[in-house]
Amino acid sequence: MTPSRSATTTDPSDAERVIRETISRVIAGVNTLSDSGPGWTRPSYSDLESKAHALIEKEALALGLEVSRDAAGNLFARLAGQDRTAPALFTGSHLDTVSQGGAYDGQAGVAGAMALIAAFRAGNVLPPMDIVLTVTRAEESVWFPVSYIGSRAYLGKLTAEELDAKRVDTGQSLAAHMCSQGYDPEAVIATKAPDPAQFLEFHIEQGPVLHAAGEAYGLVTAIRGGLRYRSARITGQWAHSGGTPRADRADAVVAFSDLVLAMDRIWGEMQEAGDDLTVTFGRVDAATSAHAMAKVAGELEFCVDLRSTDLSVLERADSHLKTEIARIESERSGIAFSLGAQSRSRPATLSRPMAERIARGAARFGEAPRRMSSGGGHDAAAFAVAGWDSVMVFVRNWNGSHCPEEGMNEADLVRAVMAVHAALGNDWQP
Template identity: 45%
Template sequence: MSALPAAAIALAGRLFEELRLHTTDEPGITRAAYGEGEEFAHALVRRAGLELGLHEAVDVAGNLYLTLPGEDPALPGWIIGSHIDSVPHGGNFDGAAGVLAGLAVVAALREEGRRLARDLTVMVIRAEESTWFPVSYLGSRAAFGLLPAEALETRRADTGRTLREHMEALGFDAEAVARGEAHLDPARIHGFVELHIEQGPVLEREDAALGLVTGIAGSFRYRKARCLGSYGHSGAVPRAYRQDAVVAFADLVAALETTWDGLEREGARATITFGEVGTDPAQHAFSKVPGEIGFCLDVRSESPAVLERIHGELMAQAAVIEQRRGVRFDFGEKTGSTPAILDASLRARFAASAAREGVRAVEMPSGAGHDTSVFANRGVSSALLFVRNQNGSHNPQEDMRLADFAEAVRVIRRAIAG
């Protein structure tokens, strides 16, 4: 087992604390994509990187690259990276752990006087949290020139201003993004590594500090779906004549629960979540049959076939319910992301590194999306590592022991420097 220089983890601890102090938005922290909090975080990491002697670059979408030159610049390089934006009132470690892990690895190598054969770049990715703009992996797709031009016209959930407006206000080149100008070339990347806090309880219950992710779920989403029925008097409209939007929506939830049950019996992994549900406060009332209900739907799986199957069931069951209940479903725009299977040989390399460092690591899938998915689907050898986290993520109670973070940094350092 090899100890890390104390200064490397002290640096990460100091940066975590500065992020917390300057982006607190009670309850929790907020670092909005292309907003004040994300900007502060990028400036903080940039300053720390320059103090470590790293070379700086920023692409047309605002992604930040801090590079430690290797002995042979002609060789494809390593990238360690993650996002640093957050959900509203979230936790301090989601995303940021991956960025600061990269800086800690660099700091350790600097302290030890070691130089890698290849360049090592710490990448700070923009706008991973699609709660702000309804576009999956916005920053990492833009880095490869893959962001559709129409994505620039999507509006941020809180400000109502377009992505184009937010980018240009910060001095980035939205037109170059629209043209598909790429900063990253898959052929120039030896491997991509993302450390992220685990967003569930598995590692805590398995008493393991580290998770080695086998694959990342893709998704389909309907963010502004509605079920439209007819308002009526709660005492005057008999059951047979009702077009009750809430009851029809409940039928849809029950139908997808039955679909999920069947998938689990077959051993197929998926998640189905109705994360926002509500009747119209301008029209609903205690004594009215509800004529409209709005909802969002988030479906995830590592298998494209499973996603297709669930979507087919969704449409079929909606049609049946429309006939039975006299309602209409309007699902609105469909968005989503592509699943990714991660490189087994690179994962084996990290497993061997963990074993040599005496760190307990377990293999597991990721039900949540991560920027690693974009790299993997571009043919880049990619690894996603989870570090144990005590209280889930996307909430103010999010936590991570610095000792577990240090173990993850040791594993990454050995894997890329060995």
């Protein structure tokens, strides 16, 4: 039987069932693959990440898609569309997780993309252009101090220097980890940028905005970039807790607390003035074998993560950070900060036209998703920065992110995929 040339002939209730079943099966399948809990742990370029990719490949082959991998191990599975010469719609996400992460970050985007394609297959309908299920590697930058590794490798942006970055747990380089999973770092370096096409990523919202508003999904038109110091350190003077007078102390814990409260105050002021910003000290280590209840801390290590949709805001926040550090060093004798290496990811502007088209699909179900910013970085940012038309669909999540408790109702993701499916049957091409 020749596939119909119009998506509108798919029975919406059939599509909904296929989307629901695919989402449920894919998420459950991927989540059988994890290091010990709590939560789910699939490090970037680990055997577990590779196994998750293999599971998706199997699903894609069962749908009759054309499967390929690039030199970095990104997985692509192509469904032919009506116009094979039009820029394809790449859609997907990643399958690595932070340590002790949740059940949905990444997984839900791969499942949503697979469900979108499955709905076309089940309806025996051709989408207007090729749709390419895109499963990236190594999106979670907690493992290697490099942003969007897989998608930037595909886009020909990864540098030799970045391939030298060490994974925080193993100490092995990104290149070595790629090799150990059967991929080719030299070919990654030689990768030329592909012609820009379109990219769409379903993802749980990593904040509470949609949940608080009682909305199932929203359309993301900007992604915050980051400016980070992953291995900052304070040195002071080790001293006896009871024997050292207040005036004679150089206490790394007190100096750190001073910086945290100062930056929290500055964040409040900048936000008040209309700046888009987050400030986070997510990791604090004054708990080595040298630290003890009866000792004034002479050392402390910490991370700081600044994020904004606006590069100039990031620069200003970074400048405030350095000014506060200088103040603390001058006020607190014996205290010295070392911020260590800075890493960055660029803020990205996504495609408002793509968001408009999805909104028109949503309107067919009486839904009017809000436009919003993403606080977290996502592969969609890498595609947007590389000149692709790129958009994200956020699904509400009521229980934090990058944690075992992430909460997503699969029915919300079904509604988001239905909206995209309808949009593609509508008037997708600009």
